[in-house]
Amino acid sequence: MNQYLQADKINLAIDCCIFGFDGENLKLLLIKRNFEPEQGKWSLMGGFLKRDEDLENGAKRILNELTGLDNVYLEQLQSFGNVTRDPVERTISVCFYALINIQDHDFELAKSKNGYWFSLDEKPNLIFDHNDMVEKAIAEVRYKAALHPIGFELLPDKFTIPALQRLYEAIYGYKLDRRNFSRKILSTKLLIDTGEKDNNSTTKKASLFKLDTEKYTSQFNAFHYFMNL
């Protein structure tokens, strides 16, 4: 018991890397801080963990405070705990990353909190060690999306195969062969053809698919090798 009394009490923060996809580029939701320290600079959305709150719930709360969204794909990335990472006071941050579907939601709440979407190649410099967090989160998304079907989290409920391909190309930063991609994705049997067509197109309308959610959950830990890393 003594040991608990002797333990140094340390602040525990949570920060969230929030990724989205606008159909073209992979994006990151950042906030312009209107509070000290580092007021006016860009950072990830974060906050302190409450005493009566599980870690995961803390991350959900913080995500919800900015976006208003629930039921979002959310994973713990890792904890960042260098002594000098927070200039104010010793603080450990548990970093999460979220994948959200931009296209089905407006982001009035986020805007009202000084939140803006940035393309990854336009990302401003961030406070503290948030640049490291983002770098690590991108690496993790690439790693994970190559083996597990997490990409769908970034798309609307109904999406076309070419849209899914553009997403993969955005994540990995290079072009893929249309025909091989389609075959590979369909071979997972995770997609259901809704029979509907994408009317946004000005040329041949692509078929709209949806996730087979049952297979998605049951096969999530199967390895699909969507990409060769």
Place this chain on the structure above:
Amino acid sequence: MNQYLQADKINLAIDCCIFGFDGENLKLLLIKRNFEPEQGKWSLMGGFLKRDEDLENGAKRILNELTGLDNVYLEQLQSFGNVTRDPVERTISVCFYALINIQDHDFELAKSKNGYWFSLDEKPNLIFDHNDMVEKAIAEVRYKAALHPIGFELLPDKFTIPALQRLYEAIYGYKLDRRNFSRKILSTKLLIDTGEKDNNSTTKKASLFKLDTEKYTSQFNAFHYFMNL
């Protein structure tokens, strides 16, 4: 600044899943607690993070306190933060896993601290959420060892290919084809034949290899697909 004052202070612990390989089975180093709470029960080696210590350094210190070892392969697994996980006081634990080479060291220090090596299938029930930590760590080691050459960390500096194969078989729990395994491992060009033979063998002596450390570090993030997951 106010926010820092308002933040709930929380204990921050570190726990280590320490894996070893005895040539036959994958093993886990556990300690029998001689202090409260849960005195007399088995747990992972752990401790509290100090105020002036980076997370990673805290993990190194805790690992060293039990084993006396430095320069060990150590990775952060994830943080565990359920409200009820520690019955004494709200405590977040950042869990690390270590891979160490059992065969080149005695473990007198560990023994003196009530540390014992367990085969995974003989693992006793552990305190708090340490069972979850171990489960997650094993999954992570399997995941990672399938793609990255971390297995070598568990072996002596010089090792035979059959020994490496037994390690992989222990990690994944099934038998592999000797000939295909050898070809696959050698094709990575990560191994250097020392020219020496393993004299422990009672039949044909296998060649001793060592890691090409330069290639190992430079190609660590290459993907070798040692196993089909």
Place this chain on the structure above:
DNA sequence: TCAAAAGTGTTGCCAATACACCCATGA
């Protein structure tokens, strides 16, 4: 009727598997 994007088919190659055979060693 033309340009642009979607959908499907074919071929060749490489890499993983499933095998068989030979060699070295100590009992």
Place this chain on the structure above:
DNA sequence: TCATGGGTGTATTGGCAACACTTTTGA
């Protein structure tokens, strides 16, 4: 000289990459 385990070779196969052609649509 025999049992045990180590080392190497080869045929087959299945999956992936590279490629060409057809279809649909709006302008």
